[in-house]
Amino acid sequence: MSGIPFDQREGVIWLDGEFVEWSQAQLHVLTHGLHYASTVYEGERVYNGKIFKLREHSERLYRSAQLMDFVIPYELEELEAASLELLQRNKVKDGYVRPVAWRGSEMISTSARFNRVHLAIACWQWPSYFDPAARMTGIRLKTASWRRPPPNSSPFEAKASGHYQIATLSKHDAENSGYHDALMLDWRGQVAEATSANVFFIKGRTLHTPLPDCFLNGITRQTVTELAKALDYQVVERTIWPTELGDFDECFLTGTAAEITPVQSIDEWRYVPGDACRDFIAAYTSTVNA
Template sequence: MAAAPFHDRDGWVWMDGEFVPQREAKVHVLTHAMHYASCVFEGERAYDGEIFRSRDHSERLHKSAKILGFQVPYAVDEIERAKQELLNKMGFSDAYVRVLAWRGSEQLGVSAKSNTIHAAVATWQWGDYFADKMAGIRLTIAPWRRPAPDTAPCNSKAAGLYMICTLSKHAAEDAGFNDALMFDWRGQIAEATGANIFFVRDGVIHTPTPDCFLNGFTRQTVIKLAREKGIEVVERAIFPNELATFSEAFLTGSAAEVTPIREIAGMPFKPGKISEELVHGYSALTRRKNA
């Protein structure tokens, strides 16, 4: 049975300092964020009632907004309280948490400096982003590329930057794949549409340097976890002609967690020992209080 659409569900959304019924959590059609993408967000997961790296996400929300030229009207501590109170109000232990801030509807034009800044927190129960993780997922090559840092605010988790991700993921799904691998403007490997990517060769993990995409918190956590297990991790420029030289590949992200890959555009990969070790290691870490 399909889940109810988000606009027609029971429950609550924290919105501008208050809890409102989910069906009433609305914005005006002339909201600046809808027309000009002046919105930043965070995607987080709660495990056993505790949001993993919660404060890091709240702090990044503020940093993302600053890069886009506005200030979140609620302090980090207030956002932290709102997230936890909403989880408790919804009665969720394991859940996905979405936090966002955006420019409102007082002005509608490219410039909208006087618009009110709004903020909201929503949460829902969401299982694995990709089902049957250890079977591995299939990626194709995205038709769009990650832009250069001087052409887009790549250090901000800005909603507008995900337009090319949606286009690429839709194209991948239409072609029978789970996701797409995105190159950057130089032709180097960057990431998937909503997750960072890692490769394994001869027991060493290789991952692209995050110079035009976000250095994800799950990415950072998995690098630390791998090194604690004695696995070497190399961050560097990776080129498409290297794909055939790797034996394993996997994605990381708050939604994807750690998800092995079995194919990229016809090239096979085997979800092997290192991928499996990190899948289970990350799961154990997120289930541990105060990790």
């Protein structure tokens, strides 16, 4: 582990309508969100003091809560104003913002219809990894044994904590075996995504990416699809089977945290990060900094 533990950092956190000292942003051990994963959150990037696609992230947070059957008791505009003030108070220019909403501790049982809903926002300095040469080396993925469940087994469009249980298990397994991350298949055995990022495969000037019918259709994934038009790449959303992994020239992951991360291998399959990775990294970098 490196860096200062997250609960020991300095600054302020917005908690239920107030700015509180970082060390005072606490909750009770009998919190429903902790026991039953009734928690939703967002991950947002700050570039030069501005939150990239703030409105899209805010709307997804409220939609995630709705999908988890609770209502965030603050207006969306209030959340956004609080996030921007938080950046100023913590002097974060290039960093990350983490809004999180959860059910409180009034009841500990499966039913939690009357539990209070809480909202907190934290942010911290986290400059983007701008060294394109280092990034172009690419990361190594291992196919996970856990699979993304079918759409009738979880509200997959929600960015909800419960979905990260198998992501953490898969990532640990990959890291313990010397890989950087895991590639997750879905319940049918089709390629889905990485543990916290979407995946694109490139052949010539065509990007192939799995249909997001049981996993998050990431905001970065949608940005890349828009950028592809301007860069004169075609995007094909389709079923991708693991047996096809040897058919592509390049591969990259997309996500707010991952940005555009080239992949050098998935299990025994090799990719050489090249023009497509370079084109999309450059276009994404200029878009987020515009």
